[in-house]
Amino acid sequence: MLLLGGSAGSFKLFFQIVKKIPPTINKTVLIIMHRKRNFFSEIEKLFAEHSRIRLKEVCDKDGIQINAIYIAPANYHTLIEKNGQFGLDVSEAVWYSKPSIDVTFESAADIYRERCTAILFSGANQDGAEGLLKIRNNGGLAIVQDPNEAEMAEMPQSAINNKAAEFILTTDQIIELIKHNC
């Protein structure tokens, strides 16, 4: 599984990445993006129109498929179940965020262990730093966007301070990796 987490300032970048994900990626992509609660604009629709593979917002108990991009819905935490399904949770926000990147990263680290890659992008709080560390500790690949390139440096910087970043890469390097199935 490839997990992409970001907050303020990540939208454009995610859009760019979605366009470039190859149909042969052979893995599941899950995007966790902080979003406003009653934000009705249809991000999924816009993303789906430009994606080369199936893209959908996560619904509770959806079977996790490969060669598909999933978006974590607003106002829920997205979890990974042992039986290959997504699970949702409405419990307390983490770092004022629901979806929380920490929650999903930790859940994915738990289930996929070394079989997952997580990339943390721009954002204005510390969400994701703990989760990314767990990904790294469980043998997964933990990547952070270079804070110098991030629109909001706090989120990637927190992960680096937390010793969660195995690699700090530029946006171009990240896109290159994704294009070639990192």
Place this chain on the structure above:
Amino acid sequence: MKTYIAGVTSEQLDELIGLVKGVHGFDFGDYSKASLKRRVTRIMQLKKLEFYDLKHKLVNDGDFFQHFLEEVTVNVTEMFRDPLFYKAICSQVVPYLSSYQHIKMWSAGCSSGEEVYSLAILMKEAGLKAKSFIYGTDINTEVLKEARKGIYSFRKIKSYAENYMYSGLKGSITDHFTIMYDAATIHSELKQNTLFSVHNLVSDGVFNEFQLISCRNVFIYFENPLQEKILELFYNSLSPHGFLCLGSKETIRSETFRKKFKVVNSKENIYQKIAS
């Protein structure tokens, strides 16, 4: 020094489920495990309990088990959560309900009552409050106490105000509350014809017949077989052509029950019972 509590592994969680079932007869076996695991870990961290201590307390401390039950269930709710759901109820369901002599509604898993009072406000605005009765049930007795009071912090009401605005109802959410200091109390007329009581969806049965059942963001905590069992309970609790509302990211997975319900609104997950 901060003591670090790692939380439970999947194997420990299974052990705990077996223990709770054996000692207290409460079955978490068909609960969604990823979420349950987070909740149990949260309790361990809040109470600073290692796994061994948690097991010991669950077996030997009756009061603790009650507390564990309250903490393990998620009690996060909002008034007018998913405002477009309420908008859809107004436009697609209320016209149908208005033809009934009495309208009975059931908010299953009502937590601290926000949904019950949201429905009460909606029915009042539709001019149907006098002939409607709303039941709110939950397994957690503590949150039901909160629900009966109908008192919420003003900070919470402030965060519900935006939902209210998007729901399309007229006026403002504060029109339905009396505000004193930093608390807001729901108007007593909205409390009339509401009843809160304990009901366990996993083990309790049909207790009335309803024109509408709302069970939103509860199914997410249950695995598919348990969802199906509860769907049967709801089906048997609905009047012919009664409505079932699920959370916006939930859906009827069971083939059997897909055939027994008609989709009224696929985005807001509103279904109608097909009379047998």
